[in-house]
Amino acid sequence: MDLRKKKITVHDMCLRDGMHAKRHQITINDMVKVSKAMDEAGIPMIEVTHGDGLGGASVNYGFPAARDEEYLTAVCKEMKNAKISALLLPGIGTVDHMKMAIDCGISTIRVATHCTEADVAEQHLTMARSIDNLDAVGFLMMAHMIDAEELVVQLKMMEDFGANCVYITDSAGYMLPDDVTSRISLARAELKPETELGFHGHHNMAMSVANSVAAVAAGANRIDASIAGLGAGAGNTPLEVFVAVCDRMGIETGIDSFKAMDIAEDLVIPMMDHMVRIDRDSLTLGYAGVYSSFLLFAKRSAKKYNLSTRDILVELGRRRTVGGQEDMIEDLALDMAKSQGTL
Amino acid sequence: MGNKIKAAIIGPGNIGTDLLIKAQRSELIEPVWMVGVDAQSSGLVRATQMGLKTTAEGVEGMLPTMREDGVQICFDATSASVHAENSQKVNEQGAVIIDLTPAAIGPFCVPPVNLVDAVTQKAMNVNMVTCGGQATIPLVAAVSRVQAVIYGEIVATVSSRSAGPGTRKNIDEFTRTTAKGIEVCGGAHTGKAIIIINPAEPPLIMRDTVHCLTKEDPDQKAITQSVHDMIQEVQAYVPGYTLKNGPVFDGKRVSIYMEVEGLGDFLPKYAGNLDIMTAAGLRTAEMYAEEILAGRFLPQAG
DSSP, X not given: OOOTTOBOEEEEOTTTHHHHXXXXXXXXXXXXXXXXXXXXXXXXXEEOSOTTOTTOOBTTTBOOSSOXXXXXXXXXXXXXXXXXXXXXXXXXXXXXXXHHHHHHTOSEEEEEEETTXXXXXXXXXXXXXXXXXXXXXXXXXXXXXXXHHHHHHHHHHXXXXXXXXXXXXXXXXXXXXXXXXXXXXXXXXXXXXXXXXXXXXXXXXXXXXXXXXXXHHHTOOEEEEXXXXXXXXXXXOBHHHHHHHHHHHTOBOOXXXXXXXXXXXXXXXXXXXXXXXXXXXHHHHHHHTOOTTHHHHHHHHHHHTTOOHHHHHHHHHHTXXXXXXXHHHHHHHHHHXXXXXXX | OTTSEEEEEEOOSHHHHHHHHHHHTOXXXXXXXXXXXXXTOHHHHHHHHTTOEEESSOGGGTHHHHTTTXXXXXXXXXXXXXXXXXXXXXXXXXXXXXXXXXXXXXXXXXXXXXXXXXXXXXXXEEEOXXXXXXXXXXXXXXXXXXXXXXXXXXEEEEEGGGSOHHXXXXXXXXXXXXXXXXXXXXXXXXXXXXXXXXXXXXXXXXXXXXXXXXXXXXXHHHHHHHHHHHHHHHHTTXXXXXXXXXXXXXXXXXXXXXXXXXXXSSSOTTOHHHHHHHHHHHHHHHHHHHHHHTTSOOOOOO
């Protein structure tokens, strides 16, 4: 496939999706240090929020090291070229959080819902669209759970509410390149030509780079990636790898590959609490189609109740749990421990 | 029928219709009016068939005769945006209004926690918080009546089929109103509410998680007892209100995992979130009816 001269926008996730892998404990100092280095490297967009979006600070998802307001204020004022985005999940955060983030200086708000529930984003996208120069993005999570036709209905709903860009999000890292191609190409054909189209991958099945290239080939122009892959599960599409592949293919990202590699090696990998990689449990997320940020919660419950993380994850997949249902994990672990007679 | 208080239901949708079916079994409430805006709507047609007076002209259509029809209690099952107007109009006709929308103009009412307060204060408008609030605030209160709760958080997971267009359009009102209810009725210093909509088929039964952070180390025995007692109180009007797991104690965290199955009157059993609203609304009306019948309270305008 010839994608030479195709221009895309790469959006970094390591300071938002990466919060999952860091149990939301990234310090303000590290946020500023990493985001400045990314700005230097020419990364055009950087997301900074609690892993579960604005208002995610909770018992259910974890209390972060600092408030979203503190992270956003600290990072926004240091950026020379990069634009900062925040994530918002209706049902967790509200338009009040969104207004706060706008006051802190974000340029993009990304409103995320489960892939079948786009209509809960109406309030937030409508408001986002009413604000001058705010980039309003709709983000459909767990997009592997429905087919391309159903997905397009939901994407169009977000477009109607006012999103100028919509995303197909492989939250479980379940999709294979053909799954991406069919969804992105139908979406590209059906959405308004001026609506941007994005893809967000996870690396649980080692497909994230190939999936992102497939997305570009099928018509996506925004790609989420994360320096060193720092993100939930086996991480996101590793940004430095994806950018290197883009260089070789002639896809234009505007990012300095060597600088991106250096940030990964020198700044982000040393920040990791555990190596974010494909192992038995993160592979199970992709294999069973489970929301990637469930990983550490399942590991903790498995340890506490003497269960196998994989068994918990497989059962969560079987029950068709969706993003945000972290509270289900301890409840399920208790059920499993009871039925095994260990509790 | 002489010993029942007459009531009107505003909003013939899923909630209003389920409420109607429940109210017809009540020994204290007699539903006499169903108010809608669309004469063709199935809810209004059904209410007519069931022998109620109906109008498709909104509250205006009932106002001229509601006094002579003896309506003393109205249920508002419409939406937050029109509630204030409905409330004012029926209050002027001397009827109490029980608000099932998240408008929250009047004081919050969660029956096993503070219903008695609302009734003894003779409030002419009471608000039923939200479905998630009705399912979880009793348990926050069960912990806070034992010891100080500095933070109460609830996660309500409902099936996609049971989340109507009103909830979806105004999802922020759900999180805000529920969080406030956790503080005001639940007794937590700070409240937080999360709602998750899950499209799995067959639809999942409403599930709720309650997390409390206590100020001092939790008194495990007293909290466990209090939680079990509270569940029994809610079961009096929602039999399918079930403790799944917990209370789990982890440091100062107390977590309770619940499932709420509805009665399946008009709404399917999985929609426990809607059932607990209609059951709580009716329970509130019955308490008012008892006061009215005993001569202790006469609802009146202004």
